[in-house]
Amino acid sequence: MILGKVVLVTGVARQLGGRFVRRIQRDPEVDRVVAVDAVPPEHHLGGADFVQADIRQPTIGRVLAEHGVDTVVHLDVTGTPLGSGSRTTLKETNVIGTMQLLGACQKSPAVKRLVVKSSTNVYGSAPRDPAVFTETTPPKSLPSGGFAKDTVEVEGYVRGFARRRPDVAVCVLRFANILGPSADSPLASYFSLPVLPTVLGYDPRLQFVHEDDVIEVLRIASHEPARGTLNSGTFNVAGDGVLLLSQCARRLGRPTVPLLMPAVSWVGSMVRTLGVTDFSPEQLRLLTHGRVVSTVQMRETLGYKPKYTTAETFADFARSRGPGLLPPEALSRAVDRIAALPVLGGGHPPTQSAN
Amino acid sequence: MADAKVIPFDDDRSRAGGGAVQRPQRRRGAGSRLKGEPAVVREVQPLPGRPIKQDDVPVTHEEPEAPEGPQKSQDGGLERRIAGGLAFLRKRLTGDYEVDDFGYDAELTDQVLMSLLRPVYEKYFRVEVKGIENIPSEGGALIVANHSGTLPLDGLMMQVAVHDHHPAGRHLRLLAADLVFMLPVVNELARKAGHTLACAEDAGRLLSRGELVGVMPEGFKGIGKPFGERYKLQRFGRGGFVSTALRQGTPIIPCSIVGAEEIYPMIGNAKTLARLLGFPYFPVTPTFPWLGPLGAIPLPTKWTIQFGEPIPTDGYPPEAAEDPMLMFNLTDQVREQIQHTLYKLLVQRRSVFF
Numbered sequence: 128m129i130l131g132k133v134v135l136v137t138g139v140a141r142q143l144g145g146r147f148v149r150r151i152q153r154d155p156e157v158d159r160v161v162a163v164d165a166v167p168p169e170h171h172l173g174g175a176d177f178v179q180a181d182i183r184q185p186t187i188g189r190v191l192a193e194h195g196v197d198t199v200v201h202l203d204v205t206g207t208p209l210g211s212g213s214r215t216t217l218k219e220t221n222v223i224g225t226m227q228l229l230g231a232c233q234k235s236p237a238v239k240r241l242v243v244k245s246s247t248n249v250y251g252s253a254p255r256d257p258a259v260f261t262e263t264t265p266p267k268s269l270p271s272g273g274f275a276k277d278t279v280e281v282e283g284y285v286r287g288f289a290r291r292r293p294d295v296a297v298c299v300l301r302f303a304n305i306l307g308p309s310a311d312s313p314l315a316s317y318f319s320l321p322v323l324p325t326v327l328g329y330d331p332r333l334q335f336v337h338e339d340d341v342i343e344v345l346r347i348a349s350h351e352p353a354r355g356t357l358n359s360g361t362f363n364v365a366g367d368g369v370l371l372l373s374q375c376a377r378r379l380g381r382p383t384v385p386l387l388m389p390a391v392s393w394v395g396s397m398v399r400t401l402g403v404t405d406f407s408p409e410q411l412r413l414l415t416h417g418r419v420v421s422t423v424q425m426r427e428t429l430g431y432k433p434k435y436t437t438a439e440t441f442a443d444f445a446r447s448r449g450p451g452l453l454p455p456e457a458l459s460r461a462v463d464r465i466a467a468l469p470v471l472g473g474g475h476p477p478t479q480s481a482n
Numbered sequence: 483m484a485d486a487k488v489i490p491f492d493d494d495r496s497r498a499g500g501g502a503v504q505r506p507q508r509r510r511g512a513g514s515r516l517k518g519e520p521a522v523v524r525e526v527q528p529l530p531g532r533p534i535k536q537d538d539v540p541v542t543h544e545e546p547e548a549p550e551g552p553q554k555s556q557d558g559g560l561e562r563r564i565a566g567g568l569a570f571l572r573k574r575l576t577g578d579y580e581v582d583d584f585g586y587d588a589e590l591t592d593q594v595l596m597s598l599l600r601p602v603y604e605k606y607f608r609v610e611v612k613g614i615e616n617i618p619s620e621g622g623a624l625i626v627a628n629h630s631g632t633l634p635l636d637g638l639m640m641q642v643a644v645h646d647h648h649p650a651g652r653h654l655r656l657l658a659a660d661l662v663f664m665l666p667v668v669n670e671l672a673r674k675a676g677h678t679l680a681c682a683e684d685a686g687r688l689l690s691r692g693e694l695v696g697v698m699p700e701g702f703k704g705i706g707k708p709f710g711e712r713y714k715l716q717r718f719g720r721g722g723f724v725s726t727a728l729r730q731g732t733p734i735i736p737c738s739i740v741g742a743e744e745i746y747p748m749i750g751n752a753k754t755l756a757r758l759l760g761f762p763y764f765p766v767t768p769t770f771p772w773l774g775p776l777g778a779i780p781l782p783t784k785w786t787i788q789f790g791e792p793i794p795t796d797g798y799p800p801e802a803a804e805d806p807m808l809m810f811n812l813t814d815q816v817r818e819q820i821q822h823t824l825y826k827l828l829v830q831r832r833s834v835f836f
Binding site for chain 2: 327438
């Protein structure tokens with residue numbers, strides 16, 4: 128049988144899953160794409176076979192067998208519920224769904240490759256952590272709940288699966304905060320708030336990865352490795368460079384409100400109750416201590432160089448969101464106007480006001 | 483104060499008077515200043531005398547630094563500073579600046595943080611630096627120093643010393659205790675000034691990038707020791723800094739700091755209070771906490787920072803970093819060299835305050 132690959136993708140009702148399905152179908156070595164999700168997607172899938180199945184149910188095993196799937200791309204590990212879903216169903220999809228899917232893969236002899244979308248959340252965020260995480264850095268404080276804990280558990284199950292099925296190439300991709308014009312991550316909704324609450328006295332370092340790069344890395348991981356590279360294992364995926372939260376806010380043109388730690392928690396739970404954004408404890412920790420990962424493995428082993436740096440990713444995201452209350456252009460024009468004032472010849476050096 | 487500063491200014495004028503080329507330039511400079519002044523006087527009507535004085539101070543202050551070109555500081559000095567300041571302000575307000583993976587903000591450190599520390603360094607502690615030539619101009623190196631003074635001012639002064647005196651303008655990246663990164667505001671400033679957590683991963687990463695890394699292996703044992711034990715080096719941790727330097731093959735530069743031990747003479751330690759606050763120690767000095775915040779002003783001691791001869795580590799095989807005996811020996815060698823230099827500097831010192 129000289130047939131092309133059959134790729135099964137989970138979580139296609141989301142923007143990222145839909146984009147990946149449309150993209151990977153155009154690859155010549157891919158024969159068929161089976162797109163799976165519990166709810167039908169609102170976007171088109173470019174002619175992929177959509178199968179409405181809940182990965183929390185054992186039916187997923189039948190789908191794998193029926194279509195003769197050899198590559199499984201598991202994207203249904205997410206931090207934000209789709210539509211009106213609750214945190215409980217989200218956690219079930221993340222954890223129980225992964226367990227069911229891996230169980231089905233273990234039974235299916237045709238499966239040769241597994242790609243799992245994880246997150247750099249697995250490292251947690253603590254003041255006692257080293258400044259830069261590598262794939263082997265043990266976290267100082269394990270995430271206590273929420274999406275971060277889900278990813279830790281998902282990765283645990285994936286490691287177990289890799290032990291039981293050593294013939295399957297397993298690739299775990301730990302993505303930094305995904306941003307881009309259509310991003311729907313918790314951090315994207317945080318940056319969409321008109322005024323950004325921050326933690327007083329902390330300026331976390333953040334790292335972003337662009338949606339386009341996410342799609343490309345997923346593609347590399349789903350195919351046979353190119354010459355001289357290896358695409359099984361665990362990889363951090365992030366754009367180059369670092370942005371501080373204060374820089375992000377200024378580049379977005381959104382004012383920040385520094386709050387004392389307990390007040391931030393209250394505001395967080397209030398905002399969450401209102402349903403504006405997921406201001407979970409782990410998100411709060413990220414916005415306090417920040418997180419930076421090393422991408423040496425991604426460059427040297429996986430052989431991928433991101434097209435967007437962290438700053439470019441953020442610029443692309445900022446363009447898609449429209450100007451904030453304090454657009455950076457207006458601010459720099461204001462400074463230029465001050466510079467043009469004739470009286471400034473003898474004024475005080477304004478460096479003090481920059482503090 | 484203002485009088486004392488005017489002297490080099492006049493001195494310069496008499497010297498510049500000899501050169502025909504410099505004269506018109508100087509006069510042009512004075513002219514532009516005259517143009518600027520009335521505007522200021524108009525702006526600040528109630529105090530007509532002050533702006534002129536303020537105008538004078540930075541100009542005369544710049545002169546001793548650049549005696550070769552008096553026209554430079556006269557002509558565009560102030561305007562350039564204002565323009566530079568505005569450009570800086572614009573960049574800060576629009577977030578258009580860069581930080582590295584560790585959160586080090588080179589621009590902020592150079593233009594603001596160092597300028598804030600410099601008066602303390604130059605005027606208050608009157609730091610004298612020796613052996614700056616022992617720090618290589620490029621490539622990684624690990625500076626190992628003694629630690630004292632209740633508050634880590636010695637680390638900051640060492641950073642200013644390297645920043646201001648090293649001919650290649652190198653930046654010192656300090657390794658700090660985890661407490662620094664738990665405290666609000668402090669952690670933010672520490673990261674922006676280029677400090678990072680004292681752990682083997684961060685130190686190794688910085689050294690492999692060719693940075694100059696500063697470490698104080700005594701840690702809290704050194705900084706929180708009672709006044710009676712001043713200038714007695716404590717145990718150097720587990721010597722992790724030696725194996726990190728050895729793995730990277732970077733030299734170790736011993737550094738001895740004299741003066742920091744007396745800034746807060748710690749005569750007691752309120753251990754219960756320290757435990758309550760989560761600090762490793764709570765200092766009790768003759769003035770603190772009795773005088774409140776006033777008691778937290780350090781004594782104006784005279785400091786000396788001496789950088790010693792580098793100890794090379796690139797001659798060892800890679801597996802040497804795993805050899806505990808060699809690590810202990812090297813740690814002892816570094817420790818003894820610092821202790822020895824400390825005693826030597828103490829003998830040379832005339833008084834604690836001068």
